[in-house]
Amino acid sequence: MEEFRQKIADLLIDRLPELSKGDILDDIEIPPDKSLGDFAFPCFKLAKIYKQNPAQIATNVVDEINENEFFEKIEATGPYINFKSNLTLLSSKTLQKIQKQKEQYGYDDEGNGKTVVIDFSSPNIAKPFGFGHLRSTVIGNALSNIYDRLGYNVERINHLGDWGTQFGNLIAAYTKWGEKEKLREDPIDYLYELYVKFHEETENDLELKDEGRKWFRKLEESDETAVKLWKWFKDLSLQEFERIYKKLGVSFDSYKGEAFYDDKLEDTVERIQQSGITSYSEGALIVDLSAENLPPCLIKKKDGATLYVTRDLSAAMYRFEKYKFHKALYVVGVDQELHFKQMFKVLDKMGYEWANNLEHIQFGLIKFQDGKMSTRRGNLVFLEDVLKKAQSLALDIIKEKNPDLENKEEVAEMVGVGAIIFGDLSNDRIKEVTFDWERILDFNGETAPYLQYTHARICSILQKAGIALEYNEKHIEQIQSEYEKNVIQLLASYPDALKRARNVNKPHIVARYLLELAREFNRFYNNCPILNENEEVKNARLIIIDSVRQVIVNGLAIMGIKAPKQM
Numbered sequence: 378m379e380e381f382r383q384k385i386a387d388l389l390i391d392r393l394p395e396l397s398k399g400d401i402l403d404d405i406e407i408p409p410d411k412s413l414g415d416f417a418f419p420c421f422k423l424a425k426i427y428k429q430n431p432a433q434i435a436t437n438v439v440d441e442i443n444e445n446e447f448f449e450k451i452e453a454t455g456p457y458i459n460f461k462s463n464l465t466l467l468s469s470k471t472l473q474k475i476q477k478q479k480e481q482y483g484y485d486d487e488g489n490g491k492t493v494v495i496d497f498s499s500p501n502i503a504k505p506f507g508f509g510h511l512r513s514t515v516i517g518n519a520l521s522n523i524y525d526r527l528g529y530n531v532e533r534i535n536h537l538g539d540w541g542t543q544f545g546n547l548i549a550a551y552t553k554w555g556e557k558e559k560l561r562e563d564p565i566d567y568l569y570e571l572y573v574k575f576h577e578e579t580e581n582d583l584e585l586k587d588e589g590r591k592w593f594r595k596l597e598e599s600d601e602t603a604v605k606l607w608k609w610f611k612d613l614s615l616q617e618f619e620r621i622y623k624k625l626g627v628s629f630d631s632y633k634g635e636a637f638y639d640d641k642l643e644d645t646v647e648r649i650q651q652s653g654i655t656s657y658s659e660g661a662l663i664v665d666l667s668a669e670n671l672p673p674c675l676i677k678k679k680d681g682a683t684l685y686v687t688r689d690l691s692a693a694m695y696r697f698e699k700y701k702f703h704k705a706l707y708v709v710g711v712d713q714e715l716h717f718k719q720m721f722k723v724l725d726k727m728g729y730e731w732a733n734n735l736e737h738i739q740f741g742l743i744k745f746q747d748g749k750m751s752t753r754r755g756n757l758v759f760l761e762d763v764l765k766k767a768q769s770l771a772l773d774i775i776k777e778k779n780p781d782l783e784n785k786e787e788v789a790e791m792v793g794v795g796a797i798i799f800g801d802l803s804n805d806r807i808k809e810v811t812f813d814w815e816r817i818l819d820f821n822g823e824t825a826p827y828l829q830y831t832h833a834r835i836c837s838i839l840q841k842a843g844i845a846l847e848y849n850e851k852h853i854e855q856i857q858s859e860y861e862k863n864v865i866q867l868l869a870s871y872p873d874a875l876k877r878a879r880n881v882n883k884p885h886i887v888a889r890y891l892l893e894l895a896r897e898f899n900r901f902y903n904n905c906p907i908l909n910e911n912e913e914v915k916n917a918r919l920i921i922i923d924s925v926r927q928v929i930v931n932g933l934a935i936m937g938i939k940a941p942k943q944m
């Protein structure tokens with residue numbers, strides 16, 4: 378499709394020297410009604426320049442454009458110039474490209490030489506990995522993969538919540554009540570139990586509270602026992618998180634969390650002070666942001682303690698020095714909007730130009746269909762339980778649909794995990810997600826299982842055909858129907874979908890694209906026989922469906938979802 382857009386720009390630029398090629402490319406639209414054409418160029422801007430009626434301009438321009446092989450038809454409809462692509466050319470270019478590039482179809486080099494830092498997942502050590510962190514993990518992972526495919530150097534950072542007074546509390550609780558065996562057996566649950574117990578007990582036991590503070594001070598002073606326990610809690614928690622990451626197909630380049638910045642904070646605070654934007658308020662060091670209509674950003678408390686935002690300011694400076702990033706994204710829930718606004722503003726006021734390249738990629742909360750989720754611990758949802766449940770529900774469905782399938786368990790894991798990931802990514806991240814088991818596992822719905830099922834169906838047709846695929850221009854020329862055309866146009870626009878998603882940092886654009894492709898494929902398949910056709914048509918259609926298969930695989934891979942060959 379990109380080549381066709383370029384061609385339009387080339388055709389128009391000769392006749393419209395008033396516009397730049399970039400302007401033209403930006404203005405090209407996809408008409409809402411496909412019968413009008415595949416591309417449309419609106420003439421409103423020109424109307425202003427020429428002080429003429431846009432419809433008249435459209436007609437004049439069309440009269441001047443010569444026939445060319447890329448377009449079957451170029452015509453003026455009202456104020457638009459509509460372009461209908463030459464199907465044979467589009468088909469041969471697209472299918473050939475997919476067959477040649479395979480899993481690399483959709484890759485681009487627009488990001489060459491640019492680094493994008495993506496801060497995502499970032500759970501809190503010694504606390505359960507909750508649904509908010511799940512959202513951050515799957516959205517961040519998909520964005521990382523999109524940037525990666527577009528040629529950017531991506532640094533995936535897990536900004537672990539591994540520092541703060543709660544670790545003093547945890548050490549105090551452990552020294553008081555802790556049992557080694559229990560901790561080894563089920564670290565996160567047990568640490569969480571201790572955390573809850575500590576908070577219950579401190580309601581009446583003020584000494585215990587002091588004990589917690591004392592331990593945190595010790596931790597900051599690198600006391601051997603304190604550091605040892607802290608490190609142990611952290612390692613155990615990380616092992617648990619790693620298991621979840623593996624299931625979701627996620628990995629990180631850095632696990633430098635909040636603790637990493639502890640010995641840099643003094644320097645960070647000094648730099649902020651030196652930039653002359655700080656003041657004191659009731660003994661606390663703040664940056665006044667009233668001119669920006671924001672509450673003041675608290676940098677250092679009266680007792681000298683630093684804060685979450687101080688560590689984030691430090692991390693941003695560290696990251697810029699280290700990566701010289703083109704962009705830094707923070708994939709964090711909408712509830713931290715104020716935090717990021719303040720932090721970005723402080724960096725901006727400090728005079729860092731790169732502060733403009735920081736972006737809070739926010740997302741809405743998860744709600745539950747039935748208002749609750751059965752867990753052992755009240756309203757906190759434990760992700761691992763959720764993944765297990767998804768897998769077992771998927772297994773039930775598979776047993777019913779395909780009792781003879783050999784590797785049912787393995788497939789159920791791909792389907793269950795896929796359903797959870799896609800259930801999240803299929804909606805605009807800004808929206809709240811309502812978690813509903815039936816919906817996300819519906820094989821006919823807007824779901825991962827639907828895409829996976831479509832993929833398996835294609836694999837089975839290809840297998841039945843039993844011939845080696847061979848791209849042949851003569852066969853491709855047989856492609857004539859609207860059904861085929863619609864599928865091919867979608868295939869051709871996959872690279873565009875990636876770029877549109879990158880543009881607004883919204884992976885659901887890719888998810889929605891895949892649903893449309895699968896729907897269009899199914900429409901095609903219900904109307905166009907494949908295996909009973911003559912050799913040429915059969916070959917051409919097999920190439921089409923194999924290309925659909927490939928693009929589904931590529932798109933799902935972006936989200937960390939696998940597609941089984943059978944299900």
Ligand code: ARG
Pocket residue numbers: 496498499500501536537538689707709
């Ligand atoms: N650990 C934090 C939380 O769970 C999220 C950290 C997000 N990243 C950041 N750089 N602040 O709320």
